[in-house]
Amino acid sequence: MTDASLPKPRSELGEILYHLVRDPLGLAGLIIVLAILASAVLAPWIAPYDPVALNVPDRLQGPSAAHLMGTDQLGRDTFSRVIWGGRVALQVALPTIGGAIFFGLLLGMIAGYGPRWLDNLIVLLFDTIRSFPTVMFALAVVALVGPSLNTVILVIMVTSIPTYGRVVRTLTQSLREAEFITAERALGASTARIMGVHLLPNVLGPLAVLAAMDIPTVVGLEAGLSFLGMGVKPPTPSWGSLLNDGYNLIRNTPWLIIAGGIPLILTTVGFTFLGEALRDVVDPKLRGKGGK
Numbered sequence: 001m002t003d004a005s006l007p008k009p010r011s012e013l014g015e016i017l018y019h020l021v022r023d024p025l026g027l028a029g030l031i032i033v034l035a036i037l038a039s040a041v042l043a044p045w046i047a048p049y050d051p052v053a054l055n056v057p058d059r060l061q062g063p064s065a066a067h068l069m070g071t072d073q074l075g076r077d078t079f080s081r082v083i084w085g086g087r088v089a090l091q092v093a094l095p096t097i098g099g100a101i102f103f104g105l106l107l108g109m110i111a112g113y114g115p116r117w118l119d120n121l122i123v124l125l126f127d128t129i130r131s132f133p134t135v136m137f138a139l140a141v142v143a144l145v146g147p148s149l150n151t152v153i154l155v156i157m158v159t160s161i162p163t164y165g166r167v168v169r170t171l172t173q174s175l176r177e178a179e180f181i182t183a184e185r186a187l188g189a190s191t192a193r194i195m196g197v198h199l200l201p202n203v204l205g206p207l208a209v210l211a212a213m214d215i216p217t218v219v220g221l222e223a224g225l226s227f228l229g230m231g232v233k234p235p236t237p238s239w240g241s242l243l244n245d246g247y248n249l250i251r252n253t254p255w256l257i258i259a260g261g262i263p264l265i266l267t268t269v270g271f272t273f274l275g276e277a278l279r280d281v282v283d284p285k286l287r288g289k290g291g292k
Helices: 012-022 024-041 078-113 116-130 134-145 149-175 179-186 191-227 239-248 255-282 284-290
Strands: none
Touching: 012 024, 012 255, 024 078, 024 255, 078 116, 078 149, 078 191, 078 239, 078 255, 116 149, 134 149, 134 191, 149 191, 179 191, 191 239, 191 255, 239 255
């Protein structure tokens, strides 16, 4: 058999997608996540109504052809608010997780590869941040500076950094004495090269799995703060504010609380399935079992 007839090796991304689509849960999670992302990005074209436009004569209507999920107490279309609420959720989740990964990766690699005193100092910083309950810390900060989208992003990002930092620190410490790292040091490679070229690729996989698992947590925390009236400001649509409206009006109509709960459930299920499948792909032992 000639080299030309051999199948071309898949890229790393292609390999990941190949294993995801072969896993039923991974495929289901990927479809749900892509649907959530697409609905958030295409919200201006998908939502049939302005999510903040008032129409008091049509208040508290049930599902119909005109309003798929009914209307709220001000006559606003619930389906449109759900779609736009997904955009708000992702506007919180993606910058939060991205920032937490960046700073957690930076601090974790410095702690894992740096001198012992610096490791102790960074671990002390992580422990100090994590000593505060996340929800109570978020409520205290929001109460001091006022509710806003940027405040929610900053609070959740800061409280998430230690989680990623500790994972990276542990992985870096386990790799720093590996033979290929020792060989690089013997060849005179700089610390920056070792960390950027050899350590970084080996810690990104577990971080991707952790990020997929953490996105529902971040979305739920944003919804919880909005439910308490300390998240995004009205009339900005949020899944948490939908739940709050539904809770207050549950005797009048159940549709608001159902509409606010369904996207949170789908987000949790989708990203959890995707994270589990990614974990199987990233772990070589589990990948080998799945490929048999």
